[in-house]
Amino acid sequence: MKKIGLTLLLLFGLNACIQQPKDDGKIHIVVSFYILEDFTEKIGGDLVNVINLTQGGGEPHEFEPSTQDMKILTEAKHIMILGNDFEPWFNDIYDNIKSNDVDVLVLSDGFETLIDQNTNQIDPHIWTSITNAQSMFSIIKDYLIELDPTHEPTYTQNYELYNQEFTQLKAEYTDAIKNRTRNEFVTNHAAFGYLAQEFNLTMIPIMGLEPDAEPSATIMAQIIDVVKAYKIPYILYEDEANTDIAKTIAKETGALTGVLRPIESLNSAQVASNEDYFSLMRENLEWLKKALN
Numbered sequence: 001m002k003k004i005g006l007t008l009l010l011l012f013g014l015n016a017c018i019q020q021p022k023d024d025g026k027i028h029i030v031v032s033f034y035i036l037e038d039f040t041e042k043i044g045g046d047l048v049n050v051i052n053l054t055q056g057g058g059e060p061h062e063f064e065p066s067t068q069d070m071k072i073l074t075e076a077k078h079i080m081i082l083g084n085d086f087e088p089w090f091n092d093i094y095d096n097i098k099s100n101d102v103d104v105l106v107l108s109d110g111f112e113t114l115i116d117q118n119t120n121q122i123d124p125h126i127w128t129s130i131t132n133a134q135s136m137f138s139i140i141k142d143y144l145i146e147l148d149p150t151h152e153p154t155y156t157q158n159y160e161l162y163n164q165e166f167t168q169l170k171a172e173y174t175d176a177i178k179n180r181t182r183n184e185f186v187t188n189h190a191a192f193g194y195l196a197q198e199f200n201l202t203m204i205p206i207m208g209l210e211p212d213a214e215p216s217a218t219i220m221a222q223i224i225d226v227v228k229a230y231k232i233p234y235i236l237y238e239d240e241a242n243t244d245i246a247k248t249i250a251k252e253t254g255a256l257t258g259v260l261r262p263i264e265s266l267n268s269a270q271v272a273s274n275e276d277y278f279s280l281m282r283e284n285l286e287w288l289k290k291a292l293n
């Protein structure tokens with residue numbers, strides 16, 4: 001796929017600015033998954049209308065646009081995706097919409113990427129590093145200012161408020177992880193490579209980059225050996241995914257189970273209780289503390 005980052009956005013950006021505003025006066029932005037929705041709403045507030053294609057517990061890795069989604073994408077003026085092959089469906093539809101008056105912001109452009117050793121695929125989950133998430137937040141702020149320079153003070157003010165919270169969150173992680181007794185944590189979905197890298201931890205994934213990529217019997221036996229050898233106390237998983245194998249490993253090894261969420265989508269209970277990136281990252285930290293001690 002041809003990646004369109006900020007450079008090309010600048011070319012399209014001017015065009016976007018002279019668009020007739022929609023009736024509600026908001027900037028309408030179509031995004032591919034929850035993190036982009038959360039960050040854009042935090043900065044844009046009432047000035048933006050974010051349409052998340054994988055809302056309501058949808059699984060971004062397995063997303064295929066419906067007819068309704070195709071209509072939304074065809075009519076979109078502004079689209080944000082992560083890139084890094086996180087949205088393989090986008091390659092197919094981009095040819096159909098690229099001649100439209102649309103700009104596409106690819107959030108992962110310019111970030112260093114990790115390669116999964118088993119599959120040689122790019123690990124798309126860059127946002128699980130707090131530093132990366134903070135940078136993505138800044139890129140989205142710049143994007144909104146470019147689309148709507150009149151409201152720059154509002155975007156900047158909202159950005160600064162949350163930017164401090166990223167710094168605070170990172171300090172909480174650094175502080176809590178400092179006194180760990182082990183570096184290894186076992187997780188169902190291989191989504192936390194960037195988090196592991198950020199805090200010098202070692203992620204031992206059970207499944208793969210995609211939550212349904214099941215391990216071979218050999219890999220499973222290796223994981224069981226590692227869990228026993230390192231006396232790893234918790235097997236972590238996201239509760240929305242296929243957790244049978246994680247539970248089996250816990251049973252075989254006597255480990256307990258806990259939760260580690262990649263925050264790719266929110267289920268309805270999380271939406272109802274106003275969870276967001278920060279609350280879920282803090283919940284993840286509580287589980288990590290248990291798992292690393």
Ligand SMILES: [Zn+2]
Nearest residue numbers: 191209262264
């Ligand atoms: Zn994932």
